[in-house]
Amino acid sequence: MKIPSEFDPIRPFEPEELPAAYERILADKQFQQVLAYLYPDVPIEAIKQKMYACKTNFEFQKVFCYTFLQRLVTELSLGCCMDAANINTRERYTFVSNHRDIVLDSAFLDKLLIDVGFATTCEIAIGDNLLSLDWVRDLVRINKSFTVERALHSVEMLRASKRMSEYIHFAVREKNENVWIAQRQGRAKNSNDLTQPAILKMMAMGGEGTVIERLKQLHIVPLSISYEYDPCDYLKAREYQLRRDLPYWKKTAEDDLESMLVGIKGYKGHIFYKCAPCIDDWLDTVDEELPKNKLFDTIAAHIDHEIHCNYRLYPINYVALDMIQDTRVYEEYYTAEDYQNFEAYLEGQIEKVKIDNRDDKFLRTCLLTQYAYPAKNYIAASSENGRLKSLLSRLTFLK
Template sequence: MKIPEQFDPIRPFEPDELPDVFDRLLQNEQFSSVLAYLYPDVPKEALAAKMHACKDNLDFQKTFCYGFLVQLLARLSKGCDIDIASLDTDSRYTFISNHRDIVLDSALLDKLLIDAGFNTTCEIAIGDNLLKLPWVKDLVRVNKSFIVERALSMREMLMASKRLSEYMHFVIAEKNDNIWIAQREGRAKDSNDRTQEAILKMMVMGGDGSIIDRLKQLHLVPLAISYEYDPCDYLKAAELQARRDNPSWQKGPMDDVTSMQTGIMGYKGYIHYQCADCIDSYLDTIPADTPKTELFRLIADHIDRQIFAGYRLYPNNYVALDLLHGDSAHADHYTAEDKAQFEAYLKGQLDKIEMEGKDDAYLREQMLKMYANPAINQMGL
């Protein structure tokens, strides 16, 4: 397939580009250290041969990423599953989801789609703010990621958004692949998941026809991702206090790397992915004369409701809600042991936070909100 040159700066690598990229990665000391950590008993030459045996990106994912995720889940979760009853494994979709973990949200979806019988995974939207290291940028583009460009001027942002949208339409219509994209830029630090209208407005910069037509061409599927425990909860709480204390606070160059490592290597408990119906049929119910100013909010609200309904709530969500409100209104959803375990977990996570002017009460409240908000949103439907 001939891919338009305009997509070259943002698209994943093509199969014919992989050998050179593999060589570049294997020559990088940091990447070599990662390989040595993940495969301590395998000679680098054997890993290099295995990489070069991969004929395309999906082959690389199945050879290296799938097995890694299986082992990771065995060690750091109680299990991970997906409900795709509403989908056709022969069709292609744009999964738009809440965002908890920088790396695993999309990586686990890829694994689960393979398990569910899809013959492909997803192309993954990833912000260039996470790609400061050249070898990381190479690796994610091997792993079927396309780049969302940020920190641009207004004019540059419009051009980049149009190219991004056109590429997404190209992936669905021409490459016959799926897409994963977060419902908002960055993770919702308080787990109060809301779809940004700007994401939908970007999506309709490509495609043909009306706004509804263009969204239908992407076959959007709201996806709810539920982790029983978020290993990055204490990092998110610390960031919320840092921003509260200093509105101009900016993340350091290693903060995202720390979040990636913590999210991957931390304990997650149960993990569930819930796919709602593709919204194409819902889009057909929207009156044609709906003002554009209302249209995107209507669609965003629908996606939000589908994600809220799809949450799998765990005992700790209800415990957090009652602790936040200082009552026991939802005690029928958990045991005394559940509550004691979550409070001990909470204390352990808060103890990990080291920062100047540490505000324990505020940090605890923010962590409680992270676990309570999915329950609050689902109950509010």
């Protein structure tokens, strides 16, 4: 298949480009250290031989990524599964999901797509702010990622957004690939998962026809990701305090790398993915005559509703909601032991925050928010007037 050259700066590597990419990453000293950590008893030559035997990106994922992820599930979780009853393994989709973990959200999706019977994984949208290291940039392109260009001027951003949209359409339509993209730029640090209409506007830049027709060509599936524990929760709380206390504070590449490593190496408890029905049929019910902004807001609210009502909640989500509201409204969903254990967990996570003038009360609230919002949004979306409350949930319950 001939891929238009305009996509070259952002697309994943094609099979014929893999040997050169393997050579580059294997020669990198830092990547060699990563391999030594991941495969302490395996000679580098054996890894090289195994890598060069992977002739396609999908083969690389099955040989290296799948086995690594299975080990993570075994050692650092209580299981990882997906409810894919609403989708067809023979079709291709654009998965739009909430975003918790920089690396694992899309990585686990790749594994789970294989587990449920898909013949391919998905191409992954990843921000170029995470690709400051050459070997990381090569590795993600081997792993079927395409680049989201950020920090551009307005005219450049418009051009980059249109190119990315056209590439996503090309990947689904011509390459017969699935695509994964987060519902918003960056992770929702407080776990209030809301779709940015700008993401949908970008998607509608590619394809042909009306806005509805263009979005239908992508076969969007809202995807809910539920981790029992988020290993990066204390890093997100730390970021909130730093932003509060230091108005000019900005995250660095080192901060992102720390989040990647902590997310991968930390304990996650139960992990659950659930696919809502593809929104194609629902889009046919939308009034295309709505003003553009209202149209995108309506679609975003529907995706939010689908994601929220498909969360899997754990006792700690209800504990957090009761703690932050200073109630015992939801105590039927947890035990006294659950409550005590979560209290101890919060104290332990706060102790991990090493900054000047650490504000324990503020950090505790930030941590509670991360675990309470999924329960709050699930309850709102699951109620009789769930769609209205999904819109209302865009108003924060923390002042």
